[in-house]
Amino acid sequence: MNSGERRMYTSSFIQNELINTFGHLIKSQIVRNVRKSIFYSVLADETTGISQIEQLSLCVRYVENQSCKIREDFLTFVPLYDVAGEDLSNTVLDILSILGLDLKKIRDQG
Numbered sequence: 001m002n003s004g005e006r007r008m009y010t011s012s013f014i015q016n017e018l019i020n021t022f023g024h025l026i027k028s029q030i031v032r033n034v035r036k037s038i039f040y041s042v043l044a045d046e047t048t049g050i051s052q053i054e055q056l057s058l059c060v061r062y063v064e065n066q067s068c069k070i071r072e073d074f075l076t077f078v079p080l081y082d083v084a085g086e087d088l089s090n091t092v093l094d095i096l097s098i099l100g101l102d103l104k105k106i107r108d109q110g
Helices: 012-036 085-098
Strands: 040-048 054-063 070-079 106-109
Touching: 012 054, 012 070, 040 085, 054 085, 070 085
Parallel strands: 040 106
Antiparallel strands: 040 054, 054 070
8 A cells, every 4th residue: 555656466475365365255156156056066086285285175066046057166175184084074074064055955976
């Protein structure tokens, strides 16, 4: 606000803040769309990132109400500390609950 015409938004702090803000807005819109759909599917995949930390990528597949198009959207990455089947399923259920998605609407998982 104080930089006048000198502002360029090139600092890593500002860029990360913009990325996080847009990511939050996009995720919120996806969650709203999934909430409007009658049913949805959950897609999860475990992978190890470049930092050697195992993480879970979580996606949803649903039918968009107005256009009747099938959508498949990425939701989030979640760090994993244990990759046993029960821990993976509990992580998925926890994240979906945190996002406010109705677990009773899940009809498929992959």
